[in-house]
Amino acid sequence: MKDGGRKQGTMSPCAACKLLRRRCAKDCVFASYFPADEPHKFGSVHKVFGASNVNKMLQELPEHQRSDAVSSMVYEANARVRDPVYGCVGAISSLQQQVDELQTQLAQAQAEVVHMKMHQFSSDHHQPPSNSSPPSENVYQSSRFFSSPNKMGQSLWSY
Numbered sequence: 001m002k003d004g005g006r007k008q009g010t011m012s013p014c015a016a017c018k019l020l021r022r023r024c025a026k027d028c029v030f031a032s033y034f035p036a037d038e039p040h041k042f043g044s045v046h047k048v049f050g051a052s053n054v055n056k057m058l059q060e061l062p063e064h065q066r067s068d069a070v071s072s073m074v075y076e077a078n079a080r081v082r083d084p085v086y087g088c089v090g091a092i093s094s095l096q097q098q099v100d101e102l103q104t105q106l107a108q109a110q111a112e113v114v115h116m117k118m119h120q121f122s123s124d125h126h127q128p129p130s131n132s133s134p135p136s137e138n139v140y141q142s143s144r145f146f147s148s149p150n151k152m153g154q155s156l157w158s159y
């Protein structure tokens with residue numbers, strides 16, 4: 001669809017050449033990545049990076065990497081337009097913060113699990129558990145817990 005019907009002389013310019021008001025040559029570096037039906041993509045990339053810089057960045061890459069580079073530039077440019085101060089760094093640091101918070105929560109939950117299993121284990125040996133769990137389940141869970149100390153140690157204490 002991108003290149004469908006592109007023929008010398010009758011072709012319509014790609015989104016980049018249309019915005020730059022120039023003739024879209026047969027070997028136009030933008031044509032494969034900025035189709036005429038998605039003008040906003042080149043619009044924001046041009047606004048943030050400038051057409052000649054985009055051209056230069058694409059020329060420096062092997063062709064199989066150019067499409068990914070364009071996606072990344074479009075993402076970065078859109079983020080910069082939305083957030084002129086932080087750009088995509090705003091999104092990255094907000095997600096990083098979420099990751100940190102969730103890792104803290106996970107560590108707390110895992111510590112709680114260990115605490116509960118320890119408590120359950122000592123209850124089994126000294127007195128019946130005060131909660132309503134059936135004793136058979138407790139024995140099963142405690143034996144499973146203590147039969148694989150290495151696995152538990154790795155998953156719980158490697159943080």
Ligand SMILES: [Zn+2]
Nearest residue numbers: 014017024028
């Ligand atoms: Zn073009």
